Amino acid sequence: MNIEELYIWRYGKDKLPKGLLEYGKSDVCDTYDEGKRQKFQDHGQWMWKNKDGWRENLPPVLYLVCNKKPGILQFDFLDKYSIKLKIVSEEFLSLLQENGFVDKYDIATVKVVNKKNESLTDKKYYALRINHFDNDSFHLGKGITFQNDVEKKLGISFTVYPDMKLKDNSIKQNFFVLNSIEYGDGIIFRERVLDKVLNLYKPEIYKLSDYSKLWINKGFYPYGNEFMIVK
Structure with a gap:
Protein backbone atom coordinates (compact mmCIF):
# COMPACT_ATOMS: atom_id res chain seq x y z
CA MET A 1 0.00 0.00 0.00
CA ASN A 2 1.34 3.42 -0.99
CA ILE A 3 1.73 5.84 1.91
CA GLU A 4 0.59 9.35 1.12
CA GLU A 5 3.37 11.95 1.11
CA LEU A 6 3.23 14.79 3.62
CA TYR A 7 4.42 18.31 2.89
CA ILE A 8 5.07 21.50 4.85
CA TRP A 9 4.54 25.11 3.79
CA ARG A 10 7.05 27.18 5.72
CA TYR A 11 8.98 30.27 4.63
CA GLY A 12 12.64 30.99 5.25
CA LYS A 13 13.98 34.08 6.97
CA ASP A 14 14.79 36.39 4.09
CA LYS A 15 15.37 36.80 0.33
CA LEU A 16 11.72 36.09 -0.42
CA PRO A 17 10.09 37.05 -3.75
CA LYS A 18 8.16 40.25 -4.24
CA GLY A 19 4.71 40.06 -2.71
CA LEU A 20 5.76 38.03 0.35
CA LEU A 21 6.64 39.34 3.81
CA GLU A 22 10.09 38.57 5.20
CA TYR A 23 10.60 37.40 8.76
CA GLY A 24 10.46 40.25 11.25
CA LYS A 25 9.25 42.82 8.72
CA ASN A 131 -6.59 26.54 20.01
CA HIS A 132 -6.07 22.89 19.12
CA PHE A 133 -2.87 21.45 17.68
CA ASP A 134 -2.54 18.18 15.77
CA ASN A 135 0.54 16.63 17.40
CA ASP A 136 -1.44 13.57 18.48
CA SER A 137 -2.49 12.86 14.88
CA PHE A 138 0.99 11.68 13.87
CA HIS A 139 3.39 8.82 14.35
CA LEU A 140 6.69 10.67 14.62
CA GLY A 141 9.05 7.82 13.78
CA LYS A 142 12.79 8.04 14.29
CA GLY A 143 13.99 11.59 14.89
CA ILE A 144 17.11 13.50 13.90
CA THR A 145 18.37 15.71 16.72
CA PHE A 146 20.37 18.91 16.24
CA GLN A 147 22.39 20.50 19.01
CA ASN A 148 25.22 23.01 18.63
CA ASP A 149 27.78 23.72 21.35
CA VAL A 150 25.79 26.57 22.88
CA GLU A 151 22.59 24.52 22.93
CA LYS A 152 24.48 21.61 24.49
CA LYS A 153 25.66 23.85 27.34
CA LEU A 154 22.09 25.08 27.85
CA GLY A 155 20.75 21.55 27.81
CA ILE A 156 18.43 22.05 24.85
CA SER A 157 18.12 20.35 21.49
CA PHE A 158 15.84 20.24 18.46
CA THR A 159 14.44 17.18 16.71
CA VAL A 160 12.88 16.71 13.28
CA TYR A 161 11.12 13.61 12.02
CA PRO A 162 11.63 12.74 8.34
CA ASP A 163 9.38 9.66 8.57
CA MET A 164 6.41 11.36 10.26
CA LYS A 165 3.11 9.77 9.18
CA LEU A 166 -0.56 10.18 9.99
CA LYS A 167 -1.97 7.67 12.45
CA ASP A 168 -5.32 7.54 10.65
CA ASN A 169 -5.34 7.95 6.88
CA SER A 170 -9.13 7.82 6.75
CA ILE A 171 -9.66 11.24 8.36
CA LYS A 172 -11.02 14.03 6.19
CA GLN A 173 -8.70 16.69 7.55
CA ASN A 174 -5.92 17.52 5.09
CA PHE A 175 -4.13 20.43 6.82
CA PHE A 176 -2.41 20.23 10.21
CA VAL A 177 -0.68 22.53 12.68
CA LEU A 178 1.87 21.29 15.22
CA ASN A 179 2.88 22.93 18.47
CA SER A 180 6.66 22.65 18.29
CA ILE A 181 9.59 24.92 17.50
CA GLU A 182 10.62 22.71 14.60
CA TYR A 183 7.24 22.65 12.82
CA GLY A 184 5.12 25.31 14.51
CA ASP A 185 5.84 28.10 12.02
CA GLY A 186 4.46 26.11 9.10
CA ILE A 187 1.38 24.21 7.97
CA ILE A 188 1.62 20.49 7.18
CA PHE A 189 -0.65 19.05 4.50
CA ARG A 190 -1.34 15.88 2.57
CA GLU A 191 -0.34 15.12 -1.01
CA ARG A 192 -3.97 15.11 -2.17
CA VAL A 193 -4.15 18.92 -1.83
CA LEU A 194 -0.66 19.70 -3.16
CA ASP A 195 -1.85 21.01 -6.53
CA LYS A 196 -4.36 23.36 -4.89
CA VAL A 197 -1.71 24.73 -2.53
CA LEU A 198 0.69 25.28 -5.43
CA ASN A 199 -1.98 27.46 -7.06
CA LEU A 200 -1.72 29.96 -4.21
CA TYR A 201 0.76 32.85 -4.29
CA LYS A 202 4.40 31.71 -4.22
CA PRO A 203 4.24 29.04 -1.48
CA GLU A 204 7.50 27.59 -0.15
CA ILE A 205 6.81 23.87 0.10
CA TYR A 206 8.91 20.84 1.01
CA LYS A 207 8.38 17.15 1.50
CA LEU A 208 8.68 16.48 5.21
CA SER A 209 11.66 14.21 4.54
CA ASP A 210 13.50 17.01 2.70
CA TYR A 211 12.50 19.61 5.27
CA SER A 212 14.38 17.55 7.82
CA LYS A 213 17.56 18.01 5.78
CA LEU A 214 17.06 21.76 5.65
CA TRP A 215 16.02 22.47 9.21
CA ILE A 216 19.54 22.49 10.62
CA ASN A 217 19.99 25.83 8.81
CA LYS A 218 17.31 27.36 11.05
CA GLY A 219 15.51 28.85 8.05
CA PHE A 220 18.49 30.54 6.38
CA TYR A 221 18.12 28.68 3.10
CA PRO A 222 17.13 30.63 -0.03
CA TYR A 223 13.70 30.58 -1.60
CA GLY A 224 13.81 28.41 -4.72
CA ASN A 225 16.44 25.95 -3.48
CA GLU A 226 16.72 22.46 -4.94
CA PHE A 227 14.41 20.85 -2.37
CA MET A 228 11.51 23.27 -2.84
CA ILE A 229 8.41 21.95 -4.63
CA VAL A 230 7.31 24.14 -7.54
CA LYS A 231 4.33 24.00 -9.87
Whole structure:
Protein backbone atom coordinates (compact mmCIF):
# COMPACT_ATOMS: atom_id res chain seq x y z
CA MET A 1 0.00 0.00 0.00
CA ASN A 2 1.34 3.42 -0.99
CA ILE A 3 1.73 5.84 1.91
CA GLU A 4 0.59 9.35 1.12
CA GLU A 5 3.37 11.95 1.11
CA LEU A 6 3.23 14.79 3.62
CA TYR A 7 4.42 18.31 2.89
CA ILE A 8 5.07 21.50 4.85
CA TRP A 9 4.54 25.11 3.79
CA ARG A 10 7.05 27.18 5.72
CA TYR A 11 8.98 30.27 4.63
CA GLY A 12 12.64 30.99 5.25
CA LYS A 13 13.98 34.08 6.97
CA ASP A 14 14.79 36.39 4.09
CA LYS A 15 15.37 36.80 0.33
CA LEU A 16 11.72 36.09 -0.42
CA PRO A 17 10.09 37.05 -3.75
CA LYS A 18 8.16 40.25 -4.24
CA GLY A 19 4.71 40.06 -2.71
CA LEU A 20 5.76 38.03 0.35
CA LEU A 21 6.64 39.34 3.81
CA GLU A 22 10.09 38.57 5.20
CA TYR A 23 10.60 37.40 8.76
CA GLY A 24 10.46 40.25 11.25
CA LYS A 25 9.25 42.82 8.72
CA SER A 26 5.74 43.22 10.17
CA ASP A 27 4.02 43.70 13.51
CA VAL A 28 0.59 42.58 14.70
CA CYS A 29 -1.26 45.23 16.73
CA ASP A 30 -4.76 45.47 18.16
CA THR A 31 -5.18 49.25 18.42
CA TYR A 32 -4.76 52.30 16.18
CA ASP A 33 -4.90 55.71 17.87
CA GLU A 34 -4.29 58.72 15.64
CA GLY A 35 -3.65 60.89 18.68
CA LYS A 36 -0.75 58.85 20.03
CA ARG A 37 2.90 59.23 19.09
CA GLN A 38 3.06 55.45 18.77
CA LYS A 39 -0.15 55.08 16.77
CA PHE A 40 -0.23 51.27 16.63
CA GLN A 41 -0.21 49.49 19.97
CA ASP A 42 -1.19 46.30 21.77
CA HIS A 43 -3.57 47.03 24.62
CA GLY A 44 -4.92 43.53 25.20
CA GLN A 45 -3.69 40.26 26.65
CA TRP A 46 -5.18 38.21 23.81
CA MET A 47 -1.82 36.76 22.75
CA TRP A 48 -0.97 35.25 26.14
CA LYS A 49 -2.11 32.12 27.92
CA ASN A 50 -2.38 31.09 31.55
CA LYS A 51 -3.23 27.68 32.97
CA ASP A 52 -6.93 28.16 32.14
CA GLY A 53 -6.36 29.15 28.51
CA TRP A 54 -6.21 32.44 26.66
CA ARG A 55 -6.28 35.48 28.92
CA GLU A 56 -8.60 37.42 26.60
CA ASN A 57 -10.77 36.87 23.57
CA LEU A 58 -9.19 37.53 20.21
CA PRO A 59 -10.11 41.06 19.05
CA PRO A 60 -12.44 41.11 16.03
CA VAL A 61 -9.93 43.20 14.05
CA LEU A 62 -6.14 43.16 14.08
CA TYR A 63 -3.63 45.31 12.20
CA LEU A 64 -0.69 43.84 10.31
CA VAL A 65 1.67 46.82 10.12
CA CYS A 66 4.30 46.61 7.39
CA ASN A 67 6.94 48.84 5.86
CA LYS A 68 5.80 48.23 2.28
CA LYS A 69 4.41 50.21 -0.63
CA PRO A 70 0.70 49.82 -1.54
CA GLY A 71 -0.14 47.10 -4.05
CA ILE A 72 2.95 44.96 -3.51
CA LEU A 73 1.74 42.41 -0.97
CA GLN A 74 0.02 39.31 -2.38
CA PHE A 75 0.94 36.60 0.13
CA ASP A 76 -1.52 33.86 1.13
CA PHE A 77 0.21 32.70 4.33
CA LEU A 78 2.22 34.45 7.03
CA ASP A 79 3.13 32.75 10.28
CA LYS A 80 3.37 34.47 13.66
CA TYR A 81 4.18 31.41 15.75
CA SER A 82 5.46 33.46 18.69
CA ILE A 83 1.88 34.61 19.34
CA LYS A 84 0.25 31.45 17.93
CA LEU A 85 -1.25 33.26 14.92
CA LYS A 86 -1.43 32.17 11.32
CA ILE A 87 -2.42 34.95 8.94
CA VAL A 88 -4.11 33.64 5.82
CA SER A 89 -5.78 35.10 2.77
CA GLU A 90 -9.46 34.59 2.11
CA GLU A 91 -8.52 32.10 -0.61
CA PHE A 92 -6.32 30.02 1.67
CA LEU A 93 -8.88 30.15 4.49
CA SER A 94 -11.50 28.72 2.14
CA LEU A 95 -9.14 25.91 1.15
CA LEU A 96 -8.38 25.12 4.80
CA GLN A 97 -12.06 24.99 5.71
CA GLU A 98 -12.96 22.87 2.69
CA ASN A 99 -10.39 20.33 3.84
CA GLY A 100 -11.45 19.82 7.43
CA PHE A 101 -9.40 22.51 9.16
CA VAL A 102 -12.27 23.80 11.30
CA ASP A 103 -13.11 24.25 14.99
CA LYS A 104 -9.41 24.66 15.82
CA TYR A 105 -9.04 28.41 16.03
CA ASP A 106 -10.44 31.81 16.91
CA ILE A 107 -10.59 34.15 13.94
CA ALA A 108 -10.13 37.89 13.40
CA THR A 109 -10.18 40.12 10.35
CA VAL A 110 -6.75 41.53 9.51
CA LYS A 111 -6.12 44.98 8.06
CA VAL A 112 -2.78 45.01 6.22
CA VAL A 113 -1.50 48.57 6.49
CA ASN A 114 1.59 50.76 6.62
CA LYS A 115 2.56 52.94 9.57
CA LYS A 116 0.24 55.68 8.26
CA ASN A 117 -2.70 53.22 8.43
CA GLU A 118 -2.96 53.11 4.64
CA SER A 119 -4.14 49.84 3.14
CA LEU A 120 -1.39 47.94 1.32
CA THR A 121 -3.41 45.36 -0.59
CA ASP A 122 -6.87 44.62 -1.94
CA LYS A 123 -6.71 41.02 -0.73
CA LYS A 124 -8.70 40.05 2.36
CA TYR A 125 -6.86 38.48 5.29
CA TYR A 126 -7.72 36.71 8.53
CA ALA A 127 -5.79 35.80 11.66
CA LEU A 128 -6.27 32.30 13.05
CA ARG A 129 -5.34 31.91 16.72
CA ILE A 130 -4.79 28.20 17.11
CA ASN A 131 -6.59 26.54 20.01
CA HIS A 132 -6.07 22.89 19.12
CA PHE A 133 -2.87 21.45 17.68
CA ASP A 134 -2.54 18.18 15.77
CA ASN A 135 0.54 16.63 17.40
CA ASP A 136 -1.44 13.57 18.48
CA SER A 137 -2.49 12.86 14.88
CA PHE A 138 0.99 11.68 13.87
CA HIS A 139 3.39 8.82 14.35
CA LEU A 140 6.69 10.67 14.62
CA GLY A 141 9.05 7.82 13.78
CA LYS A 142 12.79 8.04 14.29
CA GLY A 143 13.99 11.59 14.89
CA ILE A 144 17.11 13.50 13.90
CA THR A 145 18.37 15.71 16.72
CA PHE A 146 20.37 18.91 16.24
CA GLN A 147 22.39 20.50 19.01
CA ASN A 148 25.22 23.01 18.63
CA ASP A 149 27.78 23.72 21.35
CA VAL A 150 25.79 26.57 22.88
CA GLU A 151 22.59 24.52 22.93
CA LYS A 152 24.48 21.61 24.49
CA LYS A 153 25.66 23.85 27.34
CA LEU A 154 22.09 25.08 27.85
CA GLY A 155 20.75 21.55 27.81
CA ILE A 156 18.43 22.05 24.85
CA SER A 157 18.12 20.35 21.49
CA PHE A 158 15.84 20.24 18.46
CA THR A 159 14.44 17.18 16.71
CA VAL A 160 12.88 16.71 13.28
CA TYR A 161 11.12 13.61 12.02
CA PRO A 162 11.63 12.74 8.34
CA ASP A 163 9.38 9.66 8.57
CA MET A 164 6.41 11.36 10.26
CA LYS A 165 3.11 9.77 9.18
CA LEU A 166 -0.56 10.18 9.99
CA LYS A 167 -1.97 7.67 12.45
CA ASP A 168 -5.32 7.54 10.65
CA ASN A 169 -5.34 7.95 6.88
CA SER A 170 -9.13 7.82 6.75
CA ILE A 171 -9.66 11.24 8.36
CA LYS A 172 -11.02 14.03 6.19
CA GLN A 173 -8.70 16.69 7.55
CA ASN A 174 -5.92 17.52 5.09
CA PHE A 175 -4.13 20.43 6.82
CA PHE A 176 -2.41 20.23 10.21
CA VAL A 177 -0.68 22.53 12.68
CA LEU A 178 1.87 21.29 15.22
CA ASN A 179 2.88 22.93 18.47
CA SER A 180 6.66 22.65 18.29
CA ILE A 181 9.59 24.92 17.50
CA GLU A 182 10.62 22.71 14.60
CA TYR A 183 7.24 22.65 12.82
CA GLY A 184 5.12 25.31 14.51
CA ASP A 185 5.84 28.10 12.02
CA GLY A 186 4.46 26.11 9.10
CA ILE A 187 1.38 24.21 7.97
CA ILE A 188 1.62 20.49 7.18
CA PHE A 189 -0.65 19.05 4.50
CA ARG A 190 -1.34 15.88 2.57
CA GLU A 191 -0.34 15.12 -1.01
CA ARG A 192 -3.97 15.11 -2.17
CA VAL A 193 -4.15 18.92 -1.83
CA LEU A 194 -0.66 19.70 -3.16
CA ASP A 195 -1.85 21.01 -6.53
CA LYS A 196 -4.36 23.36 -4.89
CA VAL A 197 -1.71 24.73 -2.53
CA LEU A 198 0.69 25.28 -5.43
CA ASN A 199 -1.98 27.46 -7.06
CA LEU A 200 -1.72 29.96 -4.21
CA TYR A 201 0.76 32.85 -4.29
CA LYS A 202 4.40 31.71 -4.22
CA PRO A 203 4.24 29.04 -1.48
CA GLU A 204 7.50 27.59 -0.15
CA ILE A 205 6.81 23.87 0.10
CA TYR A 206 8.91 20.84 1.01
CA LYS A 207 8.38 17.15 1.50
CA LEU A 208 8.68 16.48 5.21
CA SER A 209 11.66 14.21 4.54
CA ASP A 210 13.50 17.01 2.70
CA TYR A 211 12.50 19.61 5.27
CA SER A 212 14.38 17.55 7.82
CA LYS A 213 17.56 18.01 5.78
CA LEU A 214 17.06 21.76 5.65
CA TRP A 215 16.02 22.47 9.21
CA ILE A 216 19.54 22.49 10.62
CA ASN A 217 19.99 25.83 8.81
CA LYS A 218 17.31 27.36 11.05
CA GLY A 219 15.51 28.85 8.05
CA PHE A 220 18.49 30.54 6.38
CA TYR A 221 18.12 28.68 3.10
CA PRO A 222 17.13 30.63 -0.03
CA TYR A 223 13.70 30.58 -1.60
CA GLY A 224 13.81 28.41 -4.72
CA ASN A 225 16.44 25.95 -3.48
CA GLU A 226 16.72 22.46 -4.94
CA PHE A 227 14.41 20.85 -2.37
CA MET A 228 11.51 23.27 -2.84
CA ILE A 229 8.41 21.95 -4.63
CA VAL A 230 7.31 24.14 -7.54
CA LYS A 231 4.33 24.00 -9.87
